[in-house]
């Protein structure tokens with residue numbers, strides 16, 4: 001019986017070793033939990049649930065000028081957050097905030113007789129920081145999680161790169177670092193980490209700037225076209241804007257409850 | 265008992281060395297992938313899972329080889345499966361190892377994969393999939409090895425295994441169900457968001473797993489003269505046929521729902537498969553080969569006259585494996601990402617890296633299968649079951 005058990009263990013061992021390769025061996029030692037950056041300080045902006053309104057009326061009417069403003073906003077985000085640009089393979093590009101046409105931003109809401117100003121314009125897209133985020137639901141490691149203030153946060157040191165969250169997000173808001181992003185980050189911002197290869201990333205509502213009492217970089221660069229604030233506070237500016245204007249959100253029928261609103 | 269794997273004919277050793285060579289060659293590509301990242305694959309931000317995960321889903325199905333023997337043998341006392349059951353269980357072991365291998369090579373940060381255990385996340389289907397797959401692996405190793413060892417010592421099968429065997433039947437259903445749940449609960453992935461995804465996984469598994477088992481058993485018979493029994497193969501072929509009919513029926517249900525309802529989200533991907541959409545048509549050829557192979561396999565397998573003819577059976581099974589492999593190992597996963605959430609199409613094709621690394625995983629599974637079967641058949645021949 002003793003030899004039976006030994007042989008059994010041996011075969012179980014061989015199978016496991018062959019099957020899993022060396023993959024798991026280093027795991028335990030290389031894991032370092034990320035310290036919670038949300039330290040107490042007075043300047044810090046707080047909210048029950050952060051949200052954003054994208055007021056399309058406030059962007060310039062002229063299409064070219066409008067593009068320029070969009071690009072300025074995108075540039076503000078990407079340089080603040082060390083988002084790589086110009087990767088070798090375009091299908092593997094990383095983006096946090098970008099622009100696209102109405103029928104792609106609101107698929108299913110287009111019609112053949114769309115108002116010209118809507119049809120011809122592009123819109124800004126970013127992570128919606130959903131109230132019921134499917135990306136958080138599916139992540140097997142809680143590397144993506146929802147903070148108290150509604151921001152859907154990423155722990156880049158915990159993510160195993162399974163990309164389940166990318167399959168889960170109904171908005172295409174997530175990017176995977178297929179290669180090392182370092183070489184593609186121009187003018188590195190030393191105050192924010194550059195991610196490593198093999199992890200997923202996305203817009204984090206500039207949580208690090210909120211920490212310092214500043215608005216997100218895109219909001220600051222938008223001349224008031226992007227309104228950022230506390231959706232839970234009925235007296236906040238964003239709630240006032242939402243009260244006074246008709247707004248839409250992307251794919252509400254999926255029950256994700258996006259926190260990004262559009263005034264078309 | 266394990267020493268049986270160390271004594272073999274020349275053919276056996278040539279085969280082993282061949283598998284080791286494939287593993288070696290593939291691991292060079294894997295090392296490069298580890299260094300450069302998954303950028304060496306054809307995946308991107310739109311099609312973010314590809315060939316690896318598709319092979320994973322297919323081999324979860326192949327692992328069903330065991331249960332289709334265990335169930336009739338232990339619940340319906342079909343003694344004819346006795347000689348084959350160990351082979352089925354060992355094949356399940358190899359299949360699950362292949363599954364795990366494909367998940368690992370798909371990870372961006374494989375050295376962190378134990379984070380799934382350090383931070384168990386009860387709302388993630390991947391967590392449950394990890395549990396059911398490793399459980400199924402263990403169950404099959406324990407059951408098959410101990411039964412075989414008892415036979416080796418010419419003792420009756422240990423009683424304490426009985427509850428584990430019954431558990432393994434239920435457990436087999438769970439691996440397909442949970443793997444289907446992995447994808448069927450995601451909003452906005454139209455191809456996957458269907459309640460019959462899990463039933464489709466089961467049907468596809470119960471035909472493709474035993475079909476591969478029959479073919480491998482026939483190959484083994486040729487090389488080792490170990491006969492798993494005509495009756496066993498005949499009944500198993502019948503089971504395969506019923507499962508394939510169900511599998512095709514469920515697929516047709518999907519077609520009906522999509523096209524009769526005329527809802528674009530449901531139609532798009534199927535149209536993309538069969539005729540191409542907006543000029544993108546990379547998978548059209550594959551889709552039609554799948555359809556043709558599926559229909560032909562049924563034409564051969566349904567009439568018992570053809571099915572009971574050894575050569576015809578072989579052709580039917582090969583067609584069936586081809587059809588189910590294209591369905592699950594190629595179209596199903598990629599199709600979930602087309603069109604992308606913006607309604608545009610990015611096509612996908614695996615790169616040479618993906619194929620070589622996949623070959624490495626396949627060869628690993630085949631090596632395990634060869635060794636386990638060598639031991640099993642060696643023991644069975646020694647005790648005179650052959």
Ligand code: SF4
Nearest residue numbers: 127128130133135169
């Ligand atoms: S938009 Fe996507 S990534 Fe952002 S919170 Fe919602 S589901 Fe998650």
Ligand code: SF4
Nearest residue numbers: 139159160162163165
């Ligand atoms: S890729 Fe990272 S964040 Fe996304 S689901 Fe996997 S572990 Fe979670």
